[in-house]
Amino acid sequence: MSNEPLPVDQLTDMEASAELKDLATEINAHDKAYYQDDAPSISDGEYDALRQRNQDLEAAFPHLIRKDSPSKRVGATPTSGFSKVAHARPMLSLGNVFSEEELADFLTGVRRFLKELTDDPSIPLDMVAEPKIDGLSISLRYEKGKFISAATRGDGAVGEDVTANVKTFKELPFELKGNVPEVVEVRGEVYLAKSDFAELNKRQEKADDKVFANPRNAAAGSLRQLDISITASRPLKMFAYAWGELSEPVGDTQWAFFEQLKAWGFQVNPLTKVCNDLAGLMAAYTEIAEQRASLDYDIDGVVYKVNRLDWQERLGFVSRAPRWATAHKFPAEKAQTVINDIDIQVGRTGSLTPVAKLEPVTVGGVVVSNATLHNEDEIARKDIRVGDTVVIQRAGDVIPQVVEVVLEKRAKGSKAFKYPIKCPICGSDAVRDEGEAVRRCTGGSICEAQIVERFRHFVSRGAFDIEGFGSKHVEAFFDEGLIKTAADIFRLNEHENDLRGREGWGDKSVDKLLAAIELRRTVPLDRFIFALGIRQIGQANARLLAKQYISIGALRQAMQEATVIGSDALSDLNNIDGVGPSVAKDLISFFNEENNQALLDDFEAQLTIEDFEAPDDSGSPIVGKTIVFTGTLETVTRGEAKAKAEQLGAKVAGSVSKKTDLVVAGPGAGSKAKKAEELGVRLLSEEEWLELIGEG
Numbered sequence: 001m002s003n004e005p006l007p008v009d010q011l012t013d014m015e016a017s018a019e020l021k022d023l024a025t026e027i028n029a030h031d032k033a034y035y036q037d038d039a040p041s042i043s044d045g046e047y048d049a050l051r052q053r054n055q056d057l058e059a060a061f062p063h064l065i066r067k068d069s070p071s072k073r074v075g076a077t078p079t080s081g082f083s084k085v086a087h088a089r090p091m092l093s094l095g096n097v098f099s100e101e102e103l104a105d106f107l108t109g110v111r112r113f114l115k116e117l118t119d120d121p122s123i124p125l126d127m128v129a130e131p132k133i134d135g136l137s138i139s140l141r142y143e144k145g146k147f148i149s150a151a152t153r154g155d156g157a158v159g160e161d162v163t164a165n166v167k168t169f170k171e172l173p174f175e176l177k178g179n180v181p182e183v184v185e186v187r188g189e190v191y192l193a194k195s196d197f198a199e200l201n202k203r204q205e206k207a208d209d210k211v212f213a214n215p216r217n218a219a220a221g222s223l224r225q226l227d228i229s230i231t232a233s234r235p236l237k238m239f240a241y242a243w244g245e246l247s248e249p250v251g252d253t254q255w256a257f258f259e260q261l262k263a264w265g266f267q268v269n270p271l272t273k274v275c276n277d278l279a280g281l282m283a284a285y286t287e288i289a290e291q292r293a294s295l296d297y298d299i300d301g302v303v304y305k306v307n308r309l310d311w312q313e314r315l316g317f318v319s320r321a322p323r324w325a326t327a328h329k330f331p332a333e334k335a336q337t338v339i340n341d342i343d344i345q346v347g348r349t350g351s352l353t354p355v356a357k358l359e360p361v362t363v364g365g366v367v368v369s370n371a372t373l374h375n376e377d378e379i380a381r382k383d384i385r386v387g388d389t390v391v392i393q394r395a396g397d398v399i400p401q402v403v404e405v406v407l408e409k410r411a412k413g414s415k416a417f418k419y420p421i422k423c424p425i426c427g428s429d430a431v432r433d434e435g436e437a438v439r440r441c442t443g444g445s446i447c448e449a450q451i452v453e454r455f456r457h458f459v460s461r462g463a464f465d466i467e468g469f470g471s472k473h474v475e476a477f478f479d480e481g482l483i484k485t486a487a488d489i490f491r492l493n494e495h496e497n498d499l500r501g502r503e504g505w506g507d508k509s510v511d512k513l514l515a516a517i518e519l520r521r522t523v524p525l526d527r528f529i530f531a532l533g534i535r536q537i538g539q540a541n542a543r544l545l546a547k548q549y550i551s552i553g554a555l556r557q558a559m560q561e562a563t564v565i566g567s568d569a570l571s572d573l574n575n576i577d578g579v580g581p582s583v584a585k586d587l588i589s590f591f592n593e594e595n596n597q598a599l600l601d602d603f604e605a606q607l608t609i610e611d612f613e614a615p616d617d618s619g620s621p622i623v624g625k626t627i628v629f630t631g632t633l634e635t636v637t638r639g640e641a642k643a644k645a646e647q648l649g650a651k652v653a654g655s656v657s658k659k660t661d662l663v664v665a666g667p668g669a670g671s672k673a674k675k676a677e678e679l680g681v682r683l684l685s686e687e688e689w690l691e692l693i694g695e696g
C-alpha cells in the first residue's frame, strides 16, 4: 500500500473487501515474522497503523469482517505441535504440611539436618513465606540477558517448548538489565487473574465455546495453544519464585534472589515475607489465608523456603522435593466471600428457594458464585444478610453452602433479610403450610417460573430425557409461544418452519431436536409419572406407582376412586410402602385437577405410555408378591431386606391388607402379624424368609 489510503467512508463495499483481504495477508505475515521467526519485518509504528486501518475498515463495514481477520488473531500459528525440551535442572515439586504440628516437625527436621542449628538452638532459622499460586509452573531461559526459551514443567525432567506462546505475555521482561549472569533460568507460576478468567468465560459462553472450570485450567488451556493468537488474547501473568540453571549465584538468600527478580522486572508475590520461627510462619500463613478470597488470583496454600541459599544447597532434595521447602496447604474447600444479593428462585412445585449470589470465589479449584441458603428459617437462624461476608464451603459436587456470617466484617447499618411473602415471579401469595419449612407460590399454572421449571424437569435426564433440549430452548420456546404445555413438545414438528427460521438455528439442530423428540414418543410408565413433576414424586416413588398400577389407565382410575374416603383405592394407595398420607394427598389432588386431566388426555393421545414391566425375575419365588416386613430383623437391616425383596420382583408394603401375600415377622412383631393371621396371610419367620429367597 504505497498510496495514502482513502478515508473509509469513501470506499465502496468492493474496495473495502479487497483492502481487508490484503490487510489480512499482510498483517498475518508480519505476525509470523514477529512471533514465530523472531524477525520483525516492519517497525512497531507501521504495524500499528496497519492494524488501525484494519480496525477502521471493520468498524465501517462489519459485514465484511473476514474469518481470517487479524482482529481475530493476534499472533501466528506454529505449524507443528510442541517440541520437547529437557530441563537443564529438573523442575521439582514440594512436600506438604497441613497443620502447625506438621510444620513444626518440618522445621525440626531442617534443624536436625544442619549441625550448627542442632548444636545451637538459639540460631534462628529464617524462612520465606509466600503464597502458593494455583497455576502452572514454567521455566524461562535467558542468555546474556535475552529471553531465549520457555518450557512447561512436563514430567519435571522434560517439558514442552512454549517459547512462542510466552512471547505474547504482556508483563514479562524479555530483556534483563543490570547484574545478569550469562545463563539464568527463572521459574514461576503462570496464572490467569480471577477477573480475567470471568471475562474469558463470559466471552467463551457468548461464542458458544468451551467454558473453563477454574482459572488454573483456563491458564493451562491458554498457554498450551498451538495457535498462539489464542494465548495472546488471554492476559496470562506470572509470579516468579525459583530458578533453574544459573551460571553464577544470584544473592545469598531467597529474599535477595526475589529482590533481584523484581529488579529485572519480574512479578514477585507482594505477600512474601521473611519469618524467623514457627509462630512467625503461622502468622504469615493466617494472614495469607485471610486474604485468599480477596486476591485476584487463586492460591492453594503457603510455601515456606529456607532463606539462606547455602543451607538450601546443603539440604538438597529427597526424591523430587526439596528438603528446604514445603507447602502448607489450605484445608480443602472453604472460603470467605461477600453476599451481593439474595435471590429467590421458584421451583417447579412453587417452592421458593433462597440463593446467595456471591462475589465469585474459588473454593477447592472451582469458581463459586452461588450458594444455597435452604429456606427462610435457615436465613433467620444464621442471620444472613445482603452485604455480609460469609464463610462458604463446598463438599464434593454438592451446591456450596453458607457456613456462617463473619460478624466482625458486617457493615454498620446492615438490615436483616426480609423474606418475600409474594412470589417474585408472578406476584401471587407465597404461603407456608403448617409444619413446612418451605414457602410456596400459590400461582400454580399462572406462574411462569413454575411452568418453565416443569418443562425443564419434563425433558430432563431421568424423565423424558430429550437430548439437546436444554434449558435455553425451554425458555425460548415458551417465550415464543411454541410450547404452552408439556404435551406441546410433541407437536413441535408442526412448527418446523418456525423452528427453521429461528435465529442462530441451523437445519441440523432442528432435525436433531425433532428426531430426539420422536424417539421419546414411546415412554415407560414410571418415567412418565416422574416427568409429570408431581410434588413428592421422585424417581423412586414413580417406580413404586408404576409397579403398583401397571398402566396409565389403571393409575388414573385408581386416583379418581381414591378421592372417596374409606375406599379400597385409597387404602391401597396408602399401603404402598413409601407412600404416606401426605404423598397420597398430593397424588390425588394432582390427578383430579381439571387442567391436569386435560393434559393427561393430551399426553395419552400424543404418546405411547408403556405398561410397567417387572424386571425379568423368572425363577424368583416372590415375583409380583406384596410383602410386609414387621418386627426386628436379625441378619440384615429393614432397608436391606426391602431392597432384596424388590430386586426379586416383589412389592413391599407398609401395612397388612387382604392384598398382602407374605408377612415376614421378626421378634417384636405385633399387630401386623396378628392381622396377617386374621386375614389368612402367610406368615414367615426371618429364617423362613431367607430360605425362601435362597439365602438361608
Ligand code: IVH
Pocket: 092, 093, 094, 130, 131, 132, 133, 134, 135, 136, 137, 189, 241, 242, 303, 322, 325, 327
Ligand atoms: S517453589 C524447588 N513457590 O507448586 C521448589 N512453587 O506443589 C520449586 N508453586 O511445582 C517450587 N507457587 O508449580 C514454589 N511460591 C511458590 C509456588 C510454587 C506455586 C507450585 C509449583 C510447584 C508446585 C509444587
